[in-house]
Amino acid sequence: MKTMQQNETVVRNGVDVTALMGAIQAISQDTTLADFVFRSENKWMDGGHNRSMIRDFYGVGSDQMREVTFTMDADEPSVLLGFDRGANPVEYILHALAACVTTTTVYHAAARGIRIDRIESKLEGNLDLRGLLAMPGATRNGYEKVVFTMKIEGSGTPEEMAEIVRFGQSHSPVFDIVSNGTMIDVRVESF
Amino acid sequence: MKTMQQNETVVRNGVDVTALMGAIQAISQDTTLADFVFRSENKWMDGGHNRSMIRDFYGVGSDQMREVTFTMDADEPSVLLGFDRGANPVEYILHALAACVTTTTVYHAAARGIRIDRIESKLEGNLDLRGLLAMPGATRNGYEKVVFTMKIEGSGTPEEMAEIVRFGQSHSPVFDIVSNGTMIDVRVESF
Numbered sequence: 001m002k003t004m005q006q007n008e009t010v011v012r013n014g015v016d017v018t019a020l021m022g023a024i025q026a027i028s029q030d031t032t033l034a035d036f037v038f039r040s041e042n043k044w045m046d047g048g049h050n051r052s053m054i055r056d057f058y059g060v061g062s063d064q065m066r067e068v069t070f071t072m073d074a075d076e077p078s079v080l081l082g083f084d085r086g087a088n089p090v091e092y093i094l095h096a097l098a099a100c101v102t103t104t105t106v107y108h109a110a111a112r113g114i115r116i117d118r119i120e121s122k123l124e125g126n127l128d129l130r131g132l133l134a135m136p137g138a139t140r141n142g143y144e145k146v147v148f149t150m151k152i153e154g155s156g157t158p159e160e161m162a163e164i165v166r167f168g169q170s171h172s173p174v175f176d177i178v179s180n181g182t183m184i185d186v187r188v189e190s191f
Numbered sequence: 192m193k194t195m196q197q198n199e200t201v202v203r204n205g206v207d208v209t210a211l212m213g214a215i216q217a218i219s220q221d222t223t224l225a226d227f228v229f230r231s232e233n234k235w236m237d238g239g240h241n242r243s244m245i246r247d248f249y250g251v252g253s254d255q256m257r258e259v260t261f262t263m264d265a266d267e268p269s270v271l272l273g274f275d276r277g278a279n280p281v282e283y284i285l286h287a288l289a290a291c292v293t294t295t296t297v298y299h300a301a302a303r304g305i306r307i308d309r310i311e312s313k314l315e316g317n318l319d320l321r322g323l324l325a326m327p328g329a330t331r332n333g334y335e336k337v338v339f340t341m342k343i344e345g346s347g348t349p350e351e352m353a354e355i356v357r358f359g360q361s362h363s364p365v366f367d368i369v370s371n372g373t374m375i376d377v378r379v380e381s382f
Contacts, residue, residue, distance in 0.1 A: 014238025016272050023272075024324055031328060034320040038282050042289035044310035047205025050293045052286035054278045059320070060270050067275040070282070072263075074290035079251050081207055081214075081298070084258040087245045089291035089365045091229050091261070092283055095243040097375065098233035099265035100280035102241045104323060107272070118382060119235035125373075127364060129225040129250070132295060133215055134362050137222060141361075142368035149378045162379040169377050171325050173318060174280045176333035181372030182316075184288065184337045186360050188353040191309060191344045 015110035033060050048082035049075040090143065094123040096174045097148060104175075105152070105168030114164055115155035123148045146178075206301035224251050239273035240266045281334065285314040287365045288339060295366075296343070296359030305355055306346035314339045337369075 009018040027034045037058040044050045054070040056063055074089055076082025087095070098121045109116050124147045131141030152161045169175050200209040218225045228249040235241045245261040247254055265280055267273025278286070289312045300307050315338045322332030343352045360366050 014240070019272055024326060027321060027324070027326060031321070034324075034326070034329070036318045036320055038279070038285060038316050038318065040282055040285035040289060040314045042286065042293060042312040042314070044293050044297065044307070047297065048294045049205070050290050050310075052289060054282050054286070057268070057282075059268075064268060064270060066268055066278075070278040072278065072283070072286045074286070074294070076294065077248070077250075077255060077257055079255060081210055087257075087261040087263065088229070089287045089294065089363075090368070091231055091245050091248075092263070092287035092290065093365060093368055094229060094231035095233065095245070095263045095265070096280045096283035096287065098231060098243060099241050099283065101377070102233060102235050103239045103265070103267065103280065106235065106238065107323075108325070116235070119241075120382075121233040123231045123233070125229050127227045127229065129227055130218060130222070131367070132298075132362055132364055133218070133225075134299070134358075135215060135218060135225075138225070140367055140371070142364040142366075142371070143373050146373060146375045147378070148375055149380060151380045151382050153382045158381045161381070165377070165379045167325075171323055171332055172280075173323055173333040174284055175375065176322070176331055177281070177284055178368060178373050179375050180331070180333070182334050182337060182369050184339055184366065184370050186292070186356070187338070187340045188356045189340060189342045190349045190352070191311075191342050 012110040012113070013106045013116045015107050017110050020107065020111055035059070047075075048080065048088070049073065049085045090125060090127060093143070093178065094125055094146070097146065097178060098123055100172045100174030101148070101150070101165070101169050104172040105165050108167050108171065109154065109164045112164070114160065116152070117155075118153040119150060121148060121150040203301040203304070204297045204307045206298055208301050211298065211302055226250070238266075239271065239279070240264065240276045281316060281318060284334075284369065285316060285337070288337065288369060289314055291363045291365030292339070292341070292356070292360050295363040296356050299358055299362065300345065300355045303355070305351065307343070308346075309344040310341060312339060312341045
């Protein structure tokens with residue numbers, strides 16, 4: 001017979017903490033449930049314009065469909081010979097970084113009982129265009145450095161809030177991907 | 192007196208090659224024109240949902256406004272305790288990678304006189320969720336590996352088309368950012 005206690009779920013910071021704890025428990029019993037494969041398809045449209053579609057992924061032991069298909073357009077501004085039909089690829093990197101450190105922080109704060117009231121971030125990445133243009137002189141093709149300033153407010157002291165951000169940063173998948181580098185196996189095929 | 196010849200512009204693969212060559216010429220005379228700073232702002236909404244806005248950047252010597260403000264929503268699927276209000280951060284990384292290698296390939300092909308007819312890519316990234324969850328056993332928090340399969344068709348032989356993709360890959364800012372790693376300076380502040 002179920003009691004009220006057993007039916008209660010704790011939702012904190014918009015995160016179902018009961019489900020989060022259940023997931024950790026399930027993975028600790030069957031570690032294959034932690035194996036995820038994320039997928040994306042991209043199609044070149046014209047010039048600097050291309051479009052990605054995200055429909056499904058593999059996780060918790062089987063293929064999973066997203067509820068909707070996500071479409072993302074990339075393009076360049078006019079000074080980079082595009083027509084502003086979307087953010088550009090390096091701008092998407094800044095979004096992915098902010099999004100991942102924010103989510104990882106919010107989830108771990110929820111698990112620890114810390115209430116988050118507000119998080120806002122600003123990111124800036126410096127890039128020397130000579131790398132992309134195959135001109136001599138650039139130290140690298142990508143960002144020389146990203147400065148990521150996050151403001152956070154919640155139930156902890158400023159020190160506790162800063163500490164939960166550090167914990168989020170040090171467990172964020174995108175922070176790891178970008179800061180530590182990731183093996184990319186590029187395979188070129190004909191149609 | 193202008194002649195027809197001087198007014199002609201070459202547009203190939205949707206890229207204004209005349210403007211591209213002009214930009215390279217201008218940067219070779221004033222290398223500060225190659226200094227770009229891309230910017231993004233992100234705001235946490237609820238749970239795994241947050242939103243980035245991209246409005247402006249610095250480049251070719253001054254601040255530049257995008258023609259429109261780009262808004263991007265990140266969220267998680269239900270098995271990751273979200274509500275599918277957007278692609279998730281690691282999926283945005285796959286989009287940024289595909290978009291950047293595609294654009295870099297298309298631009299350099301245009302400069303070389305190679306016509307591109309079609310480019311389509313599929314990307315997959317493997318991730319062990321135990322990293323994000325701060326559970327023992329994961330080799331890292333981010334993608335263990337990304338497999339990036341690009342199909343390309345154009346005016347060159349399959350070997351020439353593969354070579355231009357390799358050139359695009361080796362000059363793509365996002366490919367460099369992700370494969371070689373990038374310094375990220377995270378600063379935490381109170382409101």
